Amino acid sequence: MSVDWADRFPRLFAPAHIDYANVDVIFGTQDFPDELITRLHCVATDPDGRVIVCRTEDWRFLPGGTREPGESLAETAARELLEEAGAKITGPVSIFGGQLATSLEPEPYRPHQPHPISCWAFAVATAEIIGPPQNPADGEQVLEVLALDPEPAADWLDVHDPVCADVVRLAVAMGLLDQA
Secondary structure (H helix, E strand, C coil): CCCHHHCCCCHHHHHHHHHCCCEEEEECCCCEEEEHHHEEEEECCCCCCEEEEEEECCCEEEEEEEECCCHHHHHHHHHHHHHHEEEEEEEEEEEEEEEEEEEEECCCCCCCCCCEEEEEEEEEEEEECCCCCCCCCCEEEEEEEECCCCCCHHHHHHHHHHHHHHHHHHHHHHHCCCCC
């Protein structure tokens, strides 16, 4: 029996506009071409199966961010987890969904990125917190990193980021955290 994830997670799959980036997005679980992926966020689980989440002064989120020129998706995940969560990837990075983003801006966010269509992907991975976040000057200044059981992690994220909260819930429903 095939599961209709859009019926189970209507908020996640509903078309939306992201004001800060001026993009229209629609979530999907199809395979996205590698060359379209410009951002990657991870549902990273520690050795105890807890989800690693981050907080800045005013935002709660899954670690991840913008792909750099020439970077593989695994390299993006490794760099972003270390920068934002002080975590080291310990297993494969597996993409399971993403937001197909249509930019309404005249130019791409960064020159190396595809435009006007791109993908903001979500992946599962295993990771281990090995130190504090690196907090590079050009990135978010992370104040807190937590490892929470999946449902409490989703509830904690839901305060500021319902998309990331539902991404965690989707990963759980798909059985991906059991395999991560």
